[in-house]
Amino acid sequence: MSLTMKFITYNAKNFRQIEYLKKLPEQVKHEIEIVSKVLPFKTNNYVVDYLIDWENYETDPVFILNFPNRKMLHEKQYLEVENAWQKGLSEQEFQNVVNKIRLQLNPHPANQLTNVPRLDNQPLPGVQHKYRDIVLFFPSQGQTCHAHCTFCFRWPQFVKDLDLQFSMREIDMLTEYIKRNEHVHEILFTGGDPMVMSPLTIAKYIDQIFEADIPHLDTIRFGSKSLTYWPFTFMPDHSDEADDMLKLFRRIVDKGYHLSFMAHFNHPVEMENSAVQEAIYNIRQTGAEVRTQAPVLKNINDDPQIWREMWTKQVNLGMVPYYMFIERETGPYAYFEKPIAEVYDIYRNTIKYTGSLAKTVTAPVMSASMGKVHVMGVIENPLDHQKYFMMQYVRHRNVEETYKPFLAHYDEKATWFDQLVRADADMILSLEKE
Numbered sequence: 446m447s448l449t450m451k452f453i454t455y456n457a458k459n460f461r462q463i464e465y466l467k468k469l470p471e472q473v474k475h476e477i478e479i480v481s482k483v484l485p486f487k488t489n490n491y492v493v494d495y496l497i498d499w500e501n502y503e504t505d506p507v508f509i510l511n512f513p514n515r516k517m518l519h520e521k522q523y524l525e526v527e528n529a530w531q532k533g534l535s536e537q538e539f540q541n542v543v544n545k546i547r548l549q550l551n552p553h554p555a556n557q558l559t560n561v562p563r564l565d566n567q568p569l570p571g572v573q574h575k576y577r578d579i580v581l582f583f584p585s586q587g588q589t590c591h592a593h594c595t596f597c598f599r600w601p602q603f604v605k606d607l608d609l610q611f612s613m614r615e616i617d618m619l620t621e622y623i624k625r626n627e628h629v630h631e632i633l634f635t636g637g638d639p640m641v642m643s644p645l646t647i648a649k650y651i652d653q654i655f656e657a658d659i660p661h662l663d664t665i666r667f668g669s670k671s672l673t674y675w676p677f678t679f680m681p682d683h684s685d686e687a688d689d690m691l692k693l694f695r696r697i698v699d700k701g702y703h704l705s706f707m708a709h710f711n712h713p714v715e716m717e718n719s720a721v722q723e724a725i726y727n728i729r730q731t732g733a734e735v736r737t738q739a740p741v742l743k744n745i746n747d748d749p750q751i752w753r754e755m756w757t758k759q760v761n762l763g764m765v766p767y768y769m770f771i772e773r774e775t776g777p778y779a780y781f782e783k784p785i786a787e788v789y790d791i792y793r794n795t796i797k798y799t800g801s802l803a804k805t806v807t808a809p810v811m812s813a814s815m816g817k818v819h820v821m822g823v824i825e826n827p828l829d830h831q832k833y834f835m836m837q838y839v840r841h842r843n844v845e846e847t848y849k850p851f852l853a854h855y856d857e858k859a860t861w862f863d864q865l866v867r868a869d870a871d872m873i874l875s876l877e878k879e
């Protein structure tokens with residue numbers, strides 16, 4: 446049977462058309478509407494029809510993952526937007542209120558804007574180069590997603606009107622840059638979600654990379670949540686483009702590149718139905734590897750049982766657990782954040798009981814301004830019973846700084862790296878920022 450799936454977007458403008466929502470109290474819809482003035486809101490018919498358990502929507506992980514709710518803003522902020530909306534301000538006055546609140550939500554954590562490399566003194570559009578051997582590429586047409594996660598740290602780019610002009614120059618400059626930087630051996634296509642692009646568009650980028658024929662470039666990765674938000678991308682029976690997408694993957698592998706699909710799963714329900722399982726199978730048939738990563742989020746997955754189920758399922762479906770992150774301090778993080786100490790406990794209580802093949806994961810990890818910090822454990826000095834976090838950079842701007850364990854004073858409340866005090870020199874860790 447062949448049934449092409451039609452992609453239907455639901456957002457702040459049309460979400461009331463969702464059939465399941467019609468049965469919910471008006472107050473719930475009103476609150477979605479108010480919060481979505483500030484935070485980006487987008488979901489689709491697959492998520493709504495196949496992933497959400499509408500009987501238990503209030504605690505449903507995928508509902509919380511896609512639908513903004515009142516608690517994602519501070520009560521004061523919520524009331525301010527609601528008030529402004531009901532007062533009937535002019536469009537401009539209302540936007541000023543919204544923008545003020547967005548700025549309170551730390552829109553640019555960890556100095557992401559400072560990693561733009563230069564070629565002959567010109568900044569490279571759509572590229573970040575932070576770690577020696579890998580560049581991130583943000584193709585201009587891939588800067589949206591099939592649905593938006595409410596916790597996402599890339600949220601400011603979804604509320605802007607992006608210029609989606611196709612730009613071959615982007616990839617030209619990038620391949621030239623990689624040619625001149627022989628340490629770079631990986632390109633990671635990211636976004637947004639690069640899998641929102643058509644296979645034809647992606648193929649144009651990939652062909653340009655093939656043509657550049659850079660001997661030290663051996664790995665191509667795609668970071669994507671499409672397995673959760675639109676698995677039909679990889680199901681030829683349900684999408685006209687899936688066959689081309691899978692052929693493109695096979696072409697990359699046949700060219701001799703290592704192709705890794707960096708999948709993002711927040712909860713085991715995202716892996717339960719036959720659509721996602723078939724999509725994973727089809728991707729693996731191309732010779733691509735599928736690796737998985739996700740942050741620990743209060744209200745969605747802050748429970749070792751959930752992570753154990755998630756990693757076990759992933760391994761059973763042939764995927765490789767890669768990173769477990771600590772949620773960044775941006776957007777509605779007050780709603781999602783967990784103390785570092787608790788995330789570490791969740792990790793330990795998960796990994797103790799998982800099968801060997803799930804133990805590939807590096808966790809938990811914070812993507813801080815100098816690099817990715819791995820919380821290796823909590824240790825206690827037997828003489829004075831002082832506790833410490835033992836940590837290391839697994840990625841650092843300066844590769845010489847990686848894999849050197851160091852200690853920070855244990856703090857059960859700290860939720861981010863820069864709240865910790867380094868123990869060996871009693872240095873505030875945030876001083877390490879540039």
Ligand SMILES: *Cc1c(COP(=O)(O)O)cnc(C)c1O
Nearest residue numbers: 573575576579580581633812840
């Ligand atoms: C996480 C990240 C990467 C990829 O890191 P890996 O450890 O190779 O997966 C690359 N660039 C930036 C800026 C990152 O944050």
Ligand code: SF4
Nearest residue numbers: 590593594597637670
């Ligand atoms: S799919 Fe990824 S980039 Fe898109 S909203 Fe979710 S976390 Fe952000």
